[in-house]
Amino acid sequence: MFKKILVANRGEIALRVMRTCREMGIETVAVFSEVDRSAPHVLFADEAYLIGAAPSSESYLKYDKILDVAKSSACDAIHPGYGFLSENTDFAKLVTAAGIVFIGPPAEAIKTMGDKTMARQSMLQTEVPVVPGTEDPIEDISKARSVAEKIGFPVLIKAAGGGGGKGMRIVNSAEEFEDAVGKAQRESQSAFGDGRVYIEKYLEEPHHIEFQILADQFGNIIHLNERECSIQRRYQKVIEESPSPFIDEALREKMGEAAVETARSCNYVGAGTVEFLVDKYKNFYFLEMNTRLQVEHPVTEMITGTDLVAEQILIAAGEPLTLKQDDVKTTGHAVECRIYAEDAAHDFAPSTGQIVLLQIPDGAGTRFDGAIRQGMEITPYYDPMLGKLICWSKDRNSALNRCERALREFYIGGIETTIQFCRSVIRHPAFREGSYDTHFYSLHKEELLAELASSSDEVLLVAGGTLFQHTEQQKHRAHHDSSKQSSKSKWLDSRAERNHR
């Protein structure tokens, strides 16, 4: 087993990985940028090394420097976490070449799955369904139209250079087709300087459902069921849960097998996630494979009783999987809320500043994976995610009740967060019923934001009364500070204190 692991990351995921290392008796090495000297991951680690300036391009992405630290501090393995270098083929190769174990899949698997076109091409060789569409950009309009007719309307026109929903167009019939292609080509030319567009089947009421897989070095591959990730905004996940309220046991089994086949097709080793889109008719299609630990991995841990980071480490150390597919049993239901430093009321604009107050929820079935502290400064340099609240209970309803309870206890003062936004999603009738898809946010945006902005008369009175008292106390304090020298001040102050109790 490894003696010392370098965690090439920061924030909650660095802490998450180090916690498991410590439980396994493995020493931990942190790397940090100039603004992260007192960040939680530095405080937690056994050793910590400064690697550069605040921008991640000068620190957390500087893989030569990180590799130097790993060598000089005699680490036997590097865990990349998620983001930063986790899906960087060159880094994985360099680490391995240096005789250090990269806790992740082989560089080849990262390369295949990292490129969307390459991944799609490779999946077309398997039995796993991919979203029907054109393999090459549209050149001949009449040929393209016959492809669209074969796929069946509605179809989606997608810009090759696009992303995040830009340059996308839904076409409902053959009549609209030619016009729409022209528009999409011009639009993506001006937006991305690349006029190439593709056709893809438009999936109605799609769900984003992913499967966690584990693969050892001996070709054993299992899956640990799904995570439903359809609650998104700006194409980023906010709330995930497992089991998915949408799929049944038969579909779960079929998708699980497809996930395992996907992993097998690229000779995968380690923990990975296969993402699918599932339409309202319960047809599922391969979307992409993430060749790393996911943000939302705790959801799976809670219902399967596993420690995915420990599994990653054991696999990387050359241990065979101890679990067989039939041993995977799930208990209860888990929900995760991502807490971002963002202002939901202003289109989720990032919010920076000092955390002046912090109250983290606890209690039964309540887990918080984060890396925040009262007094800590949230800088604009890194990802705005502060942490994740994960709640587990015996069934979906009680897990949601628990989650709502925990969100009510959760308080981060000084910056804007998505705590309240998550709470209004959890309370929303459509979410409660489990009848939602990836359009949930755009469909219910108005209601959700209206709830955020409104307060009851009772809450206004309570807030008003407290603010009044708070202001009065501040005045007294100021008065006290200015008259500190006076012998009477002590007595005055104690009386003032008493008066406000």
Added chain:
Amino acid sequence: MRYEIIGGGKSVEVDFLAEDGKLEISTDKRRASFDIVSVQPGVYSVLMDNRSFVVGVGTRNGQKLNVNGTPVSLELLDAVHLHLRDLGWESMEESRAGLVNTQIPGLITRIFHVRGDEVSEGEPLFLIEAMKMENEIRAPISGTIIKISVQEGQTVDKGTTIVEIE
């Protein structure tokens, strides 16, 4: 003391009565007695007619509070301020509407205009990158750009004036 509590899209007129360390609030609908205790700096336990609330005061000047997990943005106007407002003091804020400040610190990656450009409300002015995300800042009003205070590639603090529109 007459106050107006403004927040959550509405306002309530109240009378605060502070006597012997006890606070009472009355509105035209109800009268409530308060027992407010500070449990840690910035956090209060509030019993309003014995109903229990935990209230956080998140910023130095108050205004952003949190009541039992629900954020509330609040303005508390006392009689003097109410009077000033009635006299039209608020209109002073109007003339500053063309000042475009950054709400977040970050890197200015692109500026779409030069001085003298005519812009209409909602038109993109510049891009600011923070936390790996690019944010487009749009014109709050229509008018002419009379000043651009930064250059592309410059890092700015929160609250920096970037563009002035008249």
